[in-house]
Amino acid sequence: MSATITVPSHRTPSHSTGARRKRPVSARTYARRRAVVGGCSALVVVATLVGSYDLLAGSSGTPASAAASRPAGAAATRGSVVARPGDTLWSIAEQHRGDVGIRRYVDALIDLNGGVSIQAGQRVTLP
Secondary structure, three states, X not given: OOOOOOOOOOOOHHHHOOXXXXXXXXXXXXXXXXXXXXXXXXXXXXXXXXXXXXXXXXXXXXXXXXXXXXXOOOOOOXXXXXXXXXOOHHXXXXXXXXXXXXXXXXXXXXXXXXXXXXXXXXXXXXX
């Protein structure tokens, strides 16, 4: 048996493959698409930043690596010193930090005393 396929003469080959003509995109549609893609991109960036911050700083806002620690022998007491002329938080930390890392101790001094600047005669609370 043999079969013969005939193509109607009113159709062109592009119609027979199912291809459709593309309509030109209007400026409003193009702008709307750009706004949607831009908004989605912004949401991804914000979610990434929030996730990174939460991972690095923890939900409490305190750095995860800066756990509260005190020098050996000072766990039960919290002292203070009076700053002398020329003292800095770094120099005070060097004298009183014990076995704690100096950077961690300076960070704790900054948190307890409300900033990085001290003046002669100021009482500096020790961690």
